[in-house]
Amino acid sequence: MITLSNNPTLNPVPMPQDDDEDPRNGAVEANDHAHQSPLKKPRLTRPISEPDILQEFSHHQQGFARINNGSFGSCPRSVLSAQNTWHLRFLQQPDEFFFNSLRKGILESRAAVKALINADDVDDVSLVDNATTAAAIVLQQVGRQFADGSFRKNDAVIMFHCAFPAVKKSIGAYIGPAGGSVVEVRLPFPVRSDEEIIAEFKKGLERGKINGGRVRFAMIDHITSMPSVVLPVRELIRICREEGVDQVFVDGAHSIGSVPVDVKEIDADFYVSNLYKWFFAPPAVAFLHCKNSKGLVDLHHPVVSQEYGKGLALESSWVGNRDYTPQLVVPSILEFVNRFEGGIKGIMKRNHDGVVKMGTMLAESWGTMLGSPPEMCASMIMVGLPSRLCVTSDDDAMSLRTHLRVYHRIEVPTYYQALRNEDRDPKDKDGFITGYVRISRQIYNTDEDYHRLKNAINQILEDGKICSMLPVE
Amino acid sequence: MATHNNHNGDAISNRHVSKKPKLAPTAAVAVITEADLQSEFSHHDPAVARINNGSFGCCPASVIAAQRRWQLLNLRQPDHFYFNELKKGILHSRTIIKDLVNAEHVDEISIVDNATTAASVVLQQTAWAFHEGRFHKGVDAVVMLHYAYGSVKKSVEAYVSRAGGDVIEVPLPFPLTSPNEIITEFRCALERAKSGGKTVRLAVIDHVTSMPSVVIPVKELVRICREESVDKVFVDAAHGIGCTSVDMQEIGADFYTSNLHKWFFCPPSIAFLYSRKNSSSCDLHHPVVSHEYGNGLAVESAWIGNRDYSAQLVVPDVLEFVNRFEGGIQGIKRRNHEKVVEMGQMLAAAWGTHLGSPPEMCASMAMVGLPACLGIKCDLDVARLRTHLRDEFGVEVPIYFRAPAAAISAGDVVTGYARISHQVYNKVEDYYKFRDAVDQLVNSGFTCAQLST
Numbered sequence: 067m068i069t070l071s072n073n074p075t076l077n078p079v080p081m082p083q084d085d086d087e088d089p090r091n092g093a094v095e096a097n098d099h100a101h102q103s104p105l106k107k108p109r110l111t112r113p114i115s116e117p118d119i120l121q122e123f124s125h126h127q128q129g130f131a132r133i134n135n136g137s138f139g140s141c142p143r144s145v146l147s148a149q150n151t152w153h154l155r156f157l158q159q160p161d162e163f164f165f166n167s168l169r170k171g172i173l174e175s176r177a178a179v180k181a182l183i184n185a186d187d188v189d190d191v192s193l194v195d196n197a198t199t200a201a202a203i204v205l206q207q208v209g210r211q212f213a214d215g216s217f218r219k220n221d222a223v224i225m226f227h228c229a230f231p232a233v234k235k236s237i238g239a240y241i242g243p244a245g246g247s248v249v250e251v252r253l254p255f256p257v258r259s260d261e262e263i264i265a266e267f268k269k270g271l272e273r274g275k276i277n278g279g280r281v282r283f284a285m286i287d288h289i290t291s292m293p294s295v296v297l298p299v300r301e302l303i304r305i306c307r308e309e310g311v312d313q314v315f316v317d318g319a320h321s322i323g324s325v326p327v328d329v330k331e332i333d334a335d336f337y338v339s340n341l342y343k344w345f346f347a348p349p350a351v352a353f354l355h356c357k358n359s360k361g362l363v364d365l366h367h368p369v370v371s372q373e374y375g376k377g378l379a380l381e382s383s384w385v386g387n388r389d390y391t392p393q394l395v396v397p398s399i400l401e402f403v404n405r406f407e408g409g410i411k412g413i414m415k416r417n418h419d420g421v422v423k424m425g426t427m428l429a430e431s432w433g434t435m436l437g438s439p440p441e442m443c444a445s446m447i448m449v450g451l452p453s454r455l456c457v458t459s460d461d462d463a464m465s466l467r468t469h470l471r472v473y474h475r476i477e478v479p480t481y482y483q484a485l486r487n488e489d490r491d492p493k494d495k496d497g498f499i500t501g502y503v504r505i506s507r508q509i510y511n512t513d514e515d516y517h518r519l520k521n522a523i524n525q526i527l528e529d530g531k532i533c534s535m536l537p538v539e
Numbered sequence: 540m541a542t543h544n545n546h547n548g549d550a551i552s553n554r555h556v557s558k559k560p561k562l563a564p565t566a567a568v569a570v571i572t573e574a575d576l577q578s579e580f581s582h583h584d585p586a587v588a589r590i591n592n593g594s595f596g597c598c599p600a601s602v603i604a605a606q607r608r609w610q611l612l613n614l615r616q617p618d619h620f621y622f623n624e625l626k627k628g629i630l631h632s633r634t635i636i637k638d639l640v641n642a643e644h645v646d647e648i649s650i651v652d653n654a655t656t657a658a659s660v661v662l663q664q665t666a667w668a669f670h671e672g673r674f675h676k677g678v679d680a681v682v683m684l685h686y687a688y689g690s691v692k693k694s695v696e697a698y699v700s701r702a703g704g705d706v707i708e709v710p711l712p713f714p715l716t717s718p719n720e721i722i723t724e725f726r727c728a729l730e731r732a733k734s735g736g737k738t739v740r741l742a743v744i745d746h747v748t749s750m751p752s753v754v755i756p757v758k759e760l761v762r763i764c765r766e767e768s769v770d771k772v773f774v775d776a777a778h779g780i781g782c783t784s785v786d787m788q789e790i791g792a793d794f795y796t797s798n799l800h801k802w803f804f805c806p807p808s809i810a811f812l813y814s815r816k817n818s819s820s821c822d823l824h825h826p827v828v829s830h831e832y833g834n835g836l837a838v839e840s841a842w843i844g845n846r847d848y849s850a851q852l853v854v855p856d857v858l859e860f861v862n863r864f865e866g867g868i869q870g871i872k873r874r875n876h877e878k879v880v881e882m883g884q885m886l887a888a889a890w891g892t893h894l895g896s897p898p899e900m901c902a903s904m905a906m907v908g909l910p911a912c913l914g915i916k917c918d919l920d921v922a923r924l925r926t927h928l929r930d931e932f933g934v935e936v937p938i939y940f941r942a943p944a945a946a947i948s949a950g951d952v953v954t955g956y957a958r959i960s961h962q963v964y965n966k967v968e969d970y971y972k973f974r975d976a977v978d979q980l981v982n983s984g985f986t987c988a989q990l991s992t
Contacts, residue, residue, distance in 0.1 A: 125611060125614055125615060126614070126615060126616070127615045127616040127619075130616065132616070134618055137617070137618060137845075138617035138618065138621070138845060139845075140614075141614060146614070154582060156595075156807070157582055157583075157597075157598060157603070157806075158582055158583060158584045159583070159584040159587055159589070159935070160594070160595035160596075161591055161594060161595065161929070161935050162584075162587075162929065162935070164594075164595070165926070195827075195843070195844060195846050196844035196845050196846060197844070198827055198828070198829055198843060198844030198845075199827045199843070199844060201828075202826055202827045202828055205828075206826070213670055231829075231830040232828065232829040232830050232844060235828050235829065235830055235832040235833075236828040236832075238832070239824070239828045239832055240828070243671075244670075340845070342845065348614075348847070349613070349617075349845055349846055349847045350844070350845050350846040350847060366697065368659055368663065368826030368827065369652075369655055369656045369659045369826065370655070370658075370659050370662075370690065370693050370694040370696075370697045370698070371655055371689075371690040371693065372689040372690050372693055374693040374694075374696070374697055375693075385652070385653075385655060385656070386652060386653035386654065386655030386656060386690060386808070387594075387595060387596075387653055387655075387798070387800065387807055387808050388652050388653060388807055388808040389806070389807045389808060389847065389850065392847065468622075471618070471619065477616070477618050477619075
């Protein structure tokens with residue numbers, strides 16, 4: 067029996083109160099739109115009400131339009147509370163915790179993830195800090211294959227040009243010096259269909275063969291970060307297999323909790339997703355799924371401990387003494403999501419519908435357009451900014467973001483894209499569109515958040531200001 | 540400038556002490572009371588005699604509260620936290636650490652998760668040197684102590700052996716009677732390397748070994764390394780800061796790492812990695828590459844993707860905490876040392892055994908021989924005995940199995956040593972409880988063989 071200290075500063079974050087029972091609560095009905103999933107039906111958990119949701123996220127800054135769930139995610143109080151309880155158990159008697167609880171707890175979390183992503187074997191599921199760490203793990207072993215000659219000097223790796231900056235740097239650190247060359251595929255943006263992306267990717271694969279080498283490794287985002295688009299990963303992987311690409315790594319940093327993730331169906335060699343972005347985990351935990359991990363003798367966590375050589379999952383479960391509590395709360399997260407109608411599938415659908423509706427509203431108000439069609443978005447969408455704002459550089463985009471945060475209490479990431487090809491570049495009635503916002507929708511958002519953004523931009527235009535004129539302090 | 544040797548054999552000077560600001564209570568800060576101290580550690584399980592601070596350390600309630608505040612600040616508005624608070628906070632922690640360890644420049648101090656991570660950072664660089672042909676297989680070697688920590692040994696295997704480097708282990712006697720025994724063995728190992736035609740590129744030296752635990756004369760060993768032209772020296776001081784004297788200028792190593800969550804009251808987990816700035820300064824990188832790659836290890840380590848960095852941000856709060864004690868961290872170290880030696884000698888006298896090393900080779904931990912009649916015959920015995928002590932007697936203490944020198948099962952040869960720790964929350968009752976538990980086992984005719992049924 068765990069007894070918590072009398073010290074109030076150490077007690078868990080208080081649970082939401084049940085004071086205001088929403089009359090809509092009752093038995094959760096099967097939703098016609100929800101997909102069949104064992105996670106859909108809540109077990110013995112209380113259905114969640116609107117006031118519950120407010121309470122669960124009452125630690126978010128109040129009066130702030132937080133429309134950037136994509137960057138840092140969010141974590142409800144009940145999961146934070148569970149994390150706190152684990153933390154206190156460790157502090158109370160760490161040896162006992164280490165010997166009797168830690169390993170079991172991590173295995174339970176891994177098993178929960180395995181079920182969530184339809185993996186075959188829990189040994190194939192490792193928990194790491196984040197997608198950045200997973201990228202280092204996978205790319206180090208690719209680098210070793212170039213270094214030891216399994217991959218030859220004129221062989222290539224292929225990735226999209228808008229791959230996450232950390233991942234690009236990781237490729238630069240581990241592939242380049244080992245002798246591999248890198249082919250970058252430009253993501254068409256704004257994009258109109260999967261076919262545009264597939265065509266570019268095929269061209270990229272051809273370029274990879276130019277020096278008489280092969281494309282050995284493909285790094286494919288499931289949902290790109292900036293600009294944000296859902297890529298047709300299943301089709302791209304099929305093409306990779308046809309071309310004889312040795313290994314495919316899907317960077318699904320944003321996936322879990324925003325798109326369905328079935329690793330058997332997707333069939334990548336490596337698949338990573340952050341649980342803290344869209345799956346309500348605290349910072350930070352991600353899973354890395356490795357197809358047939360037992361056959362991967364050279365995949366290692368770069369922080370070597372006494373678990374070295376026992377498989378990545380075990381190596382990752384002990385990288386020295388650290389706070390492993392984010393990895394322990396996955397069962398508590400499942401309890402939380404199962405309080406929602408349709409479970410995580412219901413959440414995903416409502417987030418998607420909501421973000422498309424709000425994105426369309428903004429585009430109409432500003433006279434701009436969406437960066438991609440709704441079916442190529444999940445819980446995030448790119449919306450063109452009015453050309454009159456004059457977003458002419460990354461600095462301009464950042465100034466606008468900072469200005470919105472400081473002066474309008476709105477958090478939304480902004481994106482600058484230089485003109486590429488005048489005929490096809492997007493335009494509004496006043497000129498070319500070079501700036502976008504990436505709006506996210508998570509369960510704590512309300513339509514009001516997006517109307518505030520709409521009004522803030524319209525106000526800036528009315529005041530006749532452009533990005534470079536905006537005060538940021 | 541008056542100099543004197545502290546119990547660790549490290550010379551400290553008054554000038555050195557006065558260089559460090561705010562490391563002891565001032566008139567404005569009241570010395571911590573017994574009641575406060577109780578309250579600060581009231582989250583520890585009261586039923587357990589917790590004499591193993593060495594493994595997982597401890598964190599007072601006021602620092603945990605500070606950590607929570609940082610966590611909530613991030614969760615409240617993470618974009619603002621990332622852009623406006625995080626870097627500043629980590630730099631503040633690094634600056635305090637720089638002063639504490641007498642580094643010359645804050646650029647020399649990086650913060651990482653733990654010493655295990657630091658070892659990977661340093662050894663990865665050695666591996667690259669082999670891959671790039673700067674170090675040569677069959678010629679270049681790494682030297683380490685036989686009692687190096689398990690994870691570090693594995694790291695050497697993963698990064699050095701796999702890359703083709705030779706690994707030379709320095710055997711260490713245990714029990715020990717003097718630091719000279721270590722110095723002699725170390726010299727011999729370097730001699731062996733030389734006569735075998737090897738060039739020692741890196742020496743990995745513990746400051747305080749983990750199991751069995753002794754304070755290694757690092758300053759002397761670093762000096763020998765310089766004499767013998769060893770390229771670089773990496774000191775693994777997992778138990779360093781808050782436990783023994785940690786002065787980068789005195790010790791003179793190229794790389795030095797220490798956990799702050801063991802003896803410096805930080806929550807899990809945080810360690811620093813010191814990398815000496817000099818003309819041939821190496822290209823250390825964090826293995827988890829982020830967009831900060833190439834901006835120096837300290838900046839790389841301060842952002843390795845989105846994570847909870849709160850444990851790295853509470854160093855100022857920890858400093859406030861230790862400054863509530865008489866003599867600050869120096870006072871805490873001195874009292875821990877005196878107490879652990881006193882308790883170790885008490886236990887050894889009660890059991891008719893001995894300490895594993897002389898007091899001057901202990902810091903805040905001591906190895907105490909267990910009665911031979913307990914029949915400790917292997918590593919499994921000590922693991923089971925440790926569990927038995929935890930489950931049946933409420934005593935938490937790690938135990939080390941030391942195979943007898945001769946292959947005789949002499950009844951009076953001590954084959955097990957308990958590593959007792961002393962930290963500010965410990966009381967003499969903790970050690971009496973341990974003493975009495977072992978006495979009870981002995982009196983009941985217990986042997987470890989009984990635990991395997």
